[in-house]
Amino acid sequence: MSAMDDLLAFQRQTEALSSVAERLGWDQETVMPRGATEQRSEEMAAMEEVLHERRTDPRIGEWLAAANPSTETERRIAELIERDFTRASRVPARLATEIAKTTSLAQGIWAEARANEAPEDFLPMLDKVLSLKREEAAALADGGDLYDALLDDYEPDTTAAEIAALFDAMRPRLVALREDVLGAERQPGKLDGHFPQETQLRLARLCASGFGYDWTRGRLDLAVHPFSSGRWQDSRITTRVVETDPxxxxxxTIHEVGHSSYEQGIDDDYAFTPLGRGVSMGVHESQSRIYENQMGRGRAFAGWLFHRMSDAFDGLNIGDADAFYATVNRVTPGYIRTEADEVQYNLHIMLRFDLERDLIAGRLDAGDLVEAWNARFLKDFGVVVDRPSNGLLQDVHWSVGLFGYFPTYALGNVYAGCLNTAMRAAVPDLDEHLAQGDAGPGVEWLRENLQRHGGLMPPRRLIEEATGAKIGPEPLLDYLEEKFGRIYGL
Structure with missing residues (x-):
């Protein structure tokens, strides 16, 4: 066997073990017994120790030096393996194992603290996670910016300074649109009623099927915080149910289908290689957001959903499909990021981005986070946080050490804006299909132009090749102003 063959064979096993570790995480957040947290933390730590040893195996460096990639695909695989090898080699095995163990414990403590509205039960553990992530960032940064080092795990070749500049460019138009919308004379009605869990889940499965979710390679479960997990032939989704808010x-569900469909849509030839997963979280979010918003919250699909929900729940307090579409896109100054309307969603991300940069830099400590969060939320949204589960405790990310992840949600929205413009030009009859509950033509366009490539291209190049245009916030902002201007009569 050649050095390249040896490298690919070794990587195949590493990817398989990584999938097993990911499934342990899925199990913990869905069906694991509540009393198994400590055992799971040991299991996760053991898996991370094995994976870290493989990712830093000296033979990888030898194989890379001797390999002679003969195709673009092999060259990209070698590039990604080398990148991961370099990063993993900078992090001591002790630290990688401790992070895995601590974040597994922290996730359970966060869930309990959230349920009990008790941030004081979580913050000491968050302080431990934060200390470990600062240490990891210092090892990865090699003298550079700590936050950039963590961000690189989720959006390679992007810096906090670039994201801050992007947010500065977006914020004025978003704030102005929000003020116009909230001050408009025309205001959509609110959906009221009791919506039983099983009926909601039946409709959720129907929506997932309409967006092309492959049930032979996936499943839907309940979680405290919705997420997707897995790749290739096993890509699972979760949702949550509030019986007053279907x-x-x-x-x-539609959002997580976007994530999972990306994984299901990657070329089968890339399985068990670094190309066999989404290339970045920003690109991943572009899929979940375009499924959920530009297609799922559009007038065509909302009209279809109105009739399905009216039948399922024996009528709604919303009179017709046009009013229902406005209700689906109703702008309110709510607390919860995952429930936020399109106008305000990115403002939620900007808050988290600024706070976590301060946390990693040491300008903010975990013990001061509740006060800092509540003060910033009041400043940005004009609302006093009423309870911790509507504030600091609403998101799982920091408990599991995902510092640097949050800004990729907003990047995903920007990417989705660019993709939507190109998709609508390429599939002019898309709304006719969405009006029948069928997102198939849009999903097919995304699969052909983006999803099938997996990690073959760097994130920005992938988006620009898919859209034929440079990346910028203007398509997203123009779309938001046009859509909400119509709904609110601006």
Whole structure:
């Protein structure tokens, strides 16, 4: 066997073990017994120790030096393996194992603290996670910016300074649109009623099927915080149910289908290689957001959903499909990021981005986070946080050490804006299909132009090749102003 063959064979096993570790995480957040947290933390730590040893195996460096990639695919695989090898080699095995163990414990403590509205039960553990992530960032940064080092795990070749500049460019138009919308004379009605869990889940499965979810390679479960997990032949989704708010369940499901469909849509030839997964979280979010918003919250699909929900729940307090479409896109100054409307969603991300940069830099400590969060939320949204589960405790990310992840949600929205413009030009009859509950033509366009490539291209190049245009916030902002201007009569 050649050095390249040896490298690919070794990587195949590493990817398989990584999938097993990911499934342990899925199990913990869905069906694991509550009393198994400590055992799971040991299991996760053991898996991370094995994976870290493989990712830093000296033979990888030898194989890379001797390999002679003969195709673009092999060259990209070698590039990604070398990148991971370099990063993993900078992090001591002790630290990688401790992070895995601590974040597994922290996730359970966060869930309990959230349920009990008790941030004081979580913050000491968050302080431990934060200390470990600062240490990891210092090892990865090699003298550079700590936050950039963590961000690189989720959006390679992007810096916090670039994201801050992007947010500065977006914020004025978003704030102006929000003020116009909230001050408009025309205001959509609110959906009221009781919506039983099983009926919501039946509709959620129907929506997932309409967006092309492959049930032979996936499943839907309940979780405290909706997420997707897995790749290739096993890509699972979760949702949550609030019996007074069916949109929470339905649109969380569509959102996670976007993530999972990306994984299901990657070329089978890339399985068990670094190309066999989404290339970045920003690109991943572009899929979940375009499924959920530009297609799922559009007038065509909302009209279809109105009739399905009216039948399923024996009528709604919303009179017709046009009013229902406005309700689906109703702008309110709510607390919860995952339930936020398109106008305000990115403002939620900007808050988290600024706070976590301060946390990693040491300008903010975990013990001061509740006060800092509540003060910033009041400043940005004009609302006093009423309870911790609507504030600091609403998101799982920091408990599991995902510092640097949050800004990729907003990047995903920007990417989705660019993709939507190109998709609508290429599939002019898309709304006719969406009006029948069928997102198939849009999904097919995304699969052909983006999803099938997996990690073959760097994120920005992938988006620009898919759209034929440079990346910028203008398509997203123009779309938002046009859509909400019509709904609110601006």
């Amino acid at each position: 949109f929470n369940c339905l649109y969380s």
